[in-house]
Amino acid sequence: MNTVSLQTIDSYVAFMELNRPEAKNAISIQFLNELQNCIANVESGKFRALVIMGVGDSFCSGADLKERKTMSETEVKTFLRNINLCFSRLTNLPIPTIAAINGFAFGGGLELAISCDIRYANSTAIMGLTETKLGIIPGAGGTQRLSRIVGEATAMEWIFSGKKLTSVEALERGLVSKVVNPEELKDSSLALAREISESAPIAVSAAKKAIRQGFQLPMESALVWEQLCYSETLTSKDRLEALQAFAEKRKPIFKGE
Numbered sequence: 001m002n003t004v005s006l007q008t009i010d011s012y013v014a015f016m017e018l019n020r021p022e023a024k025n026a027i028s029i030q031f032l033n034e035l036q037n038c039i040a041n042v043e044s045g046k047f048r049a050l051v052i053m054g055v056g057d058s059f060c061s062g063a064d065l066k067e068r069k070t071m072s073e074t075e076v077k078t079f080l081r082n083i084n085l086c087f088s089r090l091t092n093l094p095i096p097t098i099a100a101i102n103g104f105a106f107g108g109g110l111e112l113a114i115s116c117d118i119r120y121a122n123s124t125a126i127m128g129l130t131e132t133k134l135g136i137i138p139g140a141g142g143t144q145r146l147s148r149i150v151g152e153a154t155a156m157e158w159i160f161s162g163k164k165l166t167s168v169e170a171l172e173r174g175l176v177s178k179v180v181n182p183e184e185l186k187d188s189s190l191a192l193a194r195e196i197s198e199s200a201p202i203a204v205s206a207a208k209k210a211i212r213q214g215f216q217l218p219m220e221s222a223l224v225w226e227q228l229c230y231s232e233t234l235t236s237k238d239r240l241e242a243l244q245a246f247a248e249k250r251k252p253i254f255k256g257e
Helices: 029-044 065-069 073-091 108-113 142-150 152-161 167-172 182-197 201-214 219-234 237-247
Strands: 004-009 013-018 049-054 058-060 097-101 104-106 118-122 126-128 178-180
Touching (some): 013 182, 049 058, 097 182, 104 108, 108 126, 142 152
Parallel strands (some): 058 104
């Protein structure tokens, strides 16, 4: 049985399920391999947005510690290298990515969520980078990505203490964008993905690149970078379609061209 699966919704939305509920969707070697394969399929497809959600009461509880206990030091280092490559590949997808945090998201599970562009959570979700309680530190991008989302001091506070956050605390500090009732999470996340998929794909991709890469630049350089990204949209057929649709008072039909 696959531990990670991918399906297409409404032609352009990719919906990825983490399906190892008996282990709180913990990241095993098999799980990681299947996650990498699903991300590769998203890369090669014609998707315009991706939603990732867990099955059961967890989004992802982090690394499979039972399996980790049986691994040699060399195997652990290989696993860490592979999980970093996988999460970076997810971050670098040209389409927007949404983590629907439906329950526990600890350690590598939260690192998976913060590798996405946007995070929604249900009202019962609990999350945190809890690695210091296990004698280690976040090793799949957590120290770097979290600080860029919530700020250096807050990231230090949470990581040093191994703090577990409620969804409300996560919302207040900007870790998640929206909190909904558990039964609404999937529909809310897919609704956002569908709305994104109705925008011009080239423009959305250019906007993501402008924000992601411009964020770390000084403002003057970032504004130049924005103009470079903007220029990518000028020759697109979708831009002409949008102008034509506006003139004809209709909804544009974008083809990603």
